[in-house]
Amino acid sequence: xxxxxxxxxxxxxxxxxxxxxxxxxxxxxxxxxxxxxxxxxxxxxxxxxxxxxxxxxxxxxxxxxxxxxxxxxxxxxxxxxxxxxxxxxxxxxxxxxxxxxxxxxxxxxxxxxxxxxxxxxxxxxxxxxxxxxxxxxxxxxxxxxxxxxxxxxxxxxxxxxxxxx
Numbered sequence: 001x002x003x004x005x006x007x008x009x010x011x012x013x014x015x016x017x018x019x020x021x022x023x024x025x026x027x028x029x030x031x032x033x034x035x036x037x038x039x040x041x042x043x044x045x046x047x048x049x050x051x052x053x054x055x056x057x058x059x060x061x062x063x064x065x066x067x068x069x070x071x072x073x074x075x076x077x078x079x080x081x082x083x084x085x086x087x088x089x090x091x092x093x094x095x096x097x098x099x100x101x102x103x104x105x106x107x108x109x110x111x112x113x114x115x116x117x118x119x120x121x122x123x124x125x126x127x128x129x130x131x132x133x134x135x136x137x138x139x140x141x142x143x144x145x146x147x148x149x150x151x152x153x154x155x156x157x158x159x160x161x162x163x164x165x
Contacts, residue, residue: 110135 095101115130 112132112135115132118127118129120126
């Protein structure tokens with residue numbers, strides 16, 4: 001669209017020649033558009049705005065990364081605390097599962113060690129079984145629940161004494 005206008009500007013101005021009468025129509029001529037004055041300000045303004053937005057975006061990204069770093073540090077501290085609690089719980093379980101602890105808890109419950117097992121001999125005879133030893137009665141430990149219960153009734157978590165047969 002601008003090519004014909006540029007070409008029209010470069011055409012030398014001709015002297016008006018006498019032309020035949022066109023019958024009352026006006027003579028056509030090329031109209032040259034007025035010179036447009038361009039502003040050179042939008043490009044620097046656009047560059048400054050673009051750089052400002054880039055720096056603002058970079059700042060917001062940096063703030064988000066720093067916030068995430070603090071959150072990660074807090075979660076690592078929490079994770080370490082929970083790992084320590086888990087290790088303490090495993091050590092407690094291992095201590096309660098030790099043979100000495102199991103034997104003492106079994107004795108508290110009135111359990112006795114098993115007698116020697118009976119084996120078959122080489123000729124097919126059965127060995128002589130022995131009876132388990134009688135448990136030694138330990139003094140009964142009274143709890144707050146036992147003192148609240150009426151005499152002759154069982155408190156929760158205990159069994160009632162067996163009736164004589």
